[in-house]
Amino acid sequence: MTFTVRAPASSANLGPGFDSLGLSVPLYTTVRVTPQAVTEVVPLGADLAGTPADERNYVYQAMTLAARRAGRSLPPARIEIETQVPLARGLGSSAAALVAGIVAGNELLGGPLDTETVLDVAAREEGHPDNVAPALLGGIVVATLDRLGTHYVRLTPPAHLGVTVLVPDFELSTSKARAVLPGEYSRADAVHALSHAALLVGALAQGRLDLLRHAMQDYIHQTWRAPLVPGLSDILDEAWRHGALGAALSGAGPTVLCFHDTRHATAPLHAYLQGVMARSGLTGQVMDFPIDEAGTLVER
Numbered sequence: 001m002t003f004t005v006r007a008p009a010s011s012a013n014l015g016p017g018f019d020s021l022g023l024s025v026p027l028y029t030t031v032r033v034t035p036q037a038v039t040e041v042v043p044l045g046a047d048l049a050g051t052p053a054d055e056r057n058y059v060y061q062a063m064t065l066a067a068r069r070a071g072r073s074l075p076p077a078r079i080e081i082e083t084q085v086p087l088a089r090g091l092g093s094s095a096a097a098l099v100a101g102i103v104a105g106n107e108l109l110g111g112p113l114d115t116e117t118v119l120d121v122a123a124r125e126e127g128h129p130d131n132v133a134p135a136l137l138g139g140i141v142v143a144t145l146d147r148l149g150t151h152y153v154r155l156t157p158p159a160h161l162g163v164t165v166l167v168p169d170f171e172l173s174t175s176k177a178r179a180v181l182p183g184e185y186s187r188a189d190a191v192h193a194l195s196h197a198a199l200l201v202g203a204l205a206q207g208r209l210d211l212l213r214h215a216m217q218d219y220i221h222q223t224w225r226a227p228l229v230p231g232l233s234d235i236l237d238e239a240w241r242h243g244a245l246g247a248a249l250s251g252a253g254p255t256v257l258c259f260h261d262t263r264h265a266t267a268p269l270h271a272y273l274q275g276v277m278a279r280s281g282l283t284g285q286v287m288d289f290p291i292d293e294a295g296t297l298v299e300r
């Protein structure tokens, strides 16, 4: 019996919540599984043309992670993969592929893993839970990973909170964007980061949209990554003047995320972001989204 798994994109960090905070964005990676006598892996669409059409594919590898955690072997199947999530742009394409694959593998095995275990397998594979947790659970999730498990709180998005993303037309791999980060930080930077991350989670939990732009300040990763993303510094400093409630580098970039109030038109923010792109010599897309609340879904 064929089944389909749909996992959403995500935006990690939200400024100071490095490796620990993220939200779910309604662009989807879809994995369609049909049990059959031999395994076939079929990436569909131009965006996945560069990904392996065999068992080396990241989605298939993720399916085997579910089997390994369950202590079973994966039955053969035809696995078709499609995505709306732009690759290597800071919108969690690898997390969507990973979560969709683990959930698909679990489903193919008859569901031996519960949601907490699926999340833990995904977070351990990615190394941090900030994309995989919202991809699996939807909404806004704050999470941490330790030797005992992946611990999280899922927040229902505050009323009137919408997302505007600027997605540049160039790729930036997470590994490259992590390589520019320092190995150590001063106590002042640590205190700045934890106080802002804590304030941000409190502001999101209480719907304090007025606090977002203050709480989203970050020196842990954005400062170091700014040279890789033309226009980022300007947007972080100025987007609030054009209607953004706060701004951050999305994941490892190069996408930039702004929060907006859904009661107000976003045309001035779009015009500003298009202007930054033009001044920075970039092309790309500016799009508005609600925050996805469903997370990963299985349909039979």
Ligand SMILES: Nc1ncnc2c1ncn2[C@@H]1O[C@H](COP(=O)(O)OP(=O)(O)OP(=O)(O)O)[C@@H](O)[C@H]1O
Residues within 6 Å of the ligand: 010, 012, 029, 048, 051, 057, 058, 059, 081, 082, 083, 086, 087, 088, 089, 090, 091, 092, 093, 094, 095, 097, 131, 172, 173, 174, 175, 250, 251, 252, 253
């Ligand atoms: N649907 C998919 N099928 C196979 N491989 C995929 C799929 N989606 C993503 N990938 C792999 O993940 C890589 C992108 O991962 P990377 O961590 O660099 O960026 P990202 O996840 O899009 O962004 P970020 O982690 O910053 O949010 C792609 O180059 C590809 O190798």
Ligand SMILES: N[C@@H](CCO)C(=O)O
Residues within 6 Å of the ligand: 012, 013, 018, 019, 020, 128, 130, 131, 174, 177, 178, 221, 251, 252
């Ligand atoms: N927290 C991660 C997200 C991208 O995987 C980073 O910023 O490197």
